[in-house]
Amino acid sequence: MREITVTRPFLPDIREYEEVISKIWERDWLTNNGPLLREFQKKLEDYIGTKNIVMTTNGHLALEIAIRSLGYPSGEVITTPFTFASTTHAITANNLTPVFCDINPKNLTMDAEKIEALITENTRAIVPVHVYGHPCEIEKIEAIAAKHGLEVIYDAAHTFAERYDGRSLASYGYASIYSFHATKLFHSVEGGAIVYRDSEKGAELKALKNFGILDETTIEYIGGNAKMNEFQAAMGLVNLRHIDSIVEERRLITMHYRRQLSEIRGIRYFEPDLDGRTEYNYAYLPVLVQREEYGASRDELYEALKKEGIFARKYFYPLLCDAGCYQYLPPCDVPAARKAASSVLCLPIYNGLAPEDIDRICSVIAKVGGCR
Numbered sequence: 001m002r003e004i005t006v007t008r009p010f011l012p013d014i015r016e017y018e019e020v021i022s023k024i025w026e027r028d029w030l031t032n033n034g035p036l037l038r039e040f041q042k043k044l045e046d047y048i049g050t051k052n053i054v055m056t057t058n059g060h061l062a063l064e065i066a067i068r069s070l071g072y073p074s075g076e077v078i079t080t081p082f083t084f085a086s087t088t089h090a091i092t093a094n095n096l097t098p099v100f101c102d103i104n105p106k107n108l109t110m111d112a113e114k115i116e117a118l119i120t121e122n123t124r125a126i127v128p129v130h131v132y133g134h135p136c137e138i139e140k141i142e143a144i145a146a147k148h149g150l151e152v153i154y155d156a157a158h159t160f161a162e163r164y165d166g167r168s169l170a171s172y173g174y175a176s177i178y179s180f181h182a183t184k185l186f187h188s189v190e191g192g193a194i195v196y197r198d199s200e201k202g203a204e205l206k207a208l209k210n211f212g213i214l215d216e217t218t219i220e221y222i223g224g225n226a227k228m229n230e231f232q233a234a235m236g237l238v239n240l241r242h243i244d245s246i247v248e249e250r251r252l253i254t255m256h257y258r259r260q261l262s263e264i265r266g267i268r269y270f271e272p273d274l275d276g277r278t279e280y281n282y283a284y285l286p287v288l289v290q291r292e293e294y295g296a297s298r299d300e301l302y303e304a305l306k307k308e309g310i311f312a313r314k315y316f317y318p319l320l321c322d323a324g325c326y327q328y329l330p331p332c333d334v335p336a337a338r339k340a341a342s343s344v345l346c347l348p349i350y351n352g353l354a355p356e357d358i359d360r361i362c363s364v365i366a367k368v369g370g371c372r
C-alpha cells in the first residue's frame, strides 16, 4: 500500500536547476544580495506587479521584520488563533502581545465584525491570515484599521499566485508576507518575501534582514539575519517558470476531489471564490467534518485514513490561544475558531497526486462515514 502524505514538494527537472546553479560556480557569489537573488526578485516584481518587495530566507522572518518595522516597543496586536504557530510567534518575538479575534465560519479567516470590540488604547496593529489562501474580509478590516489609525500586516503565506479584484492578494495592507517553504505551493526550498506599501519603508525593511546595516558605516537598526542565498533564489527562479502549470494541475485535482466529496454527506469543502473576486491557487484542500451528518468525528476520520496509509493533517489544531506556550495570556473567547479546530481536516494535495489516489482517499472517507 502506497503511503500518501498531505503534501509533497514540487521538484523541477534537475537539469533545469543545474543549469541555473552552475552560474554560482562561475561567479563565486553565494549569498548577500547576489545576482540570482536580484534576478529572482525582478521576476517576482513583474509577476506580482510591484517593485516593493524584500526577499527573505523564510516566511517567518519576513513577518517578524514587517512587524518590527512598525517600530512599537510594546503593545497589543489583534490576530487570529486559527493559523500556523509562526504568525503568533512573530508577534511575541517583537515584544508585542497577541489578542485573539474569532474567525468567521464562512471561510475561517478573522471575523471582521469581532475586531472593534478588541481594540484598546494599547492596540498597535492587526495581523490577519488569508488562511488556506481564503481571502480575508479585506475592505472591512482596512476600514476598521483606518478608523483607529492602525496598520494591517497580512500573513499571506498561503496565497502565492492569488489575485483579488485583479491585484495580487499580497498587495494589500501596510505589508503582506509570503512563505516559499518547500511544503508550500511555490517554493525556494526555504524562503519568503515581504510585499510592502510605502516605498520609503524599503531601505529599513532591507536593512532589518541584514543586521540593521544601512550602508558600510551605518548600523541604523537592531536587525538580524534573514537573507536569501543564491541556491534558494535559483530554486525560486526555476519553480516560477512552472507556476501556471502548478496551479492548473492543482485545480484539476481539486475538481476531481469535489466531484466525489459532494456525494458524501457531512463533508463540506470551501469555495473561496463565491463572490467572483478571487483567483484562487488551490494550495490546500481543507474539509469540514460535520459529525452528526457524516456519522464520525474529524479525529475518527483522521485515524481511519492513517490506518490506510493516508496522512491528512489537522491544520490548524491546536489553536494558538490553546498552545502551552501562550497560557500566560488571558483566556480567549473564540467559539467559531474552536469549532473549526476540532472539525477541519486538510486532505492530501500536491502536484503529481494521481486520480486513483484521490479515488482511494474519497472511498475511505465515504466508508468511514457509513455512506456507499
Ligand SMILES: *Cc1c(COP(=O)(O)O)cnc(C)c1O
Residues within 6 Å of the ligand: 058, 059, 060, 061, 083, 084, 086, 087, 129, 155, 157, 158, 178, 179, 180, 181, 190, 191, 192
Ligand atoms: C508556512 C507559514 C509561515 C512560515 O513560513 P516559513 O517560510 O516556513 O518560515 C507563516 N505563516 C503561515 C500561515 C504559514 O503557513
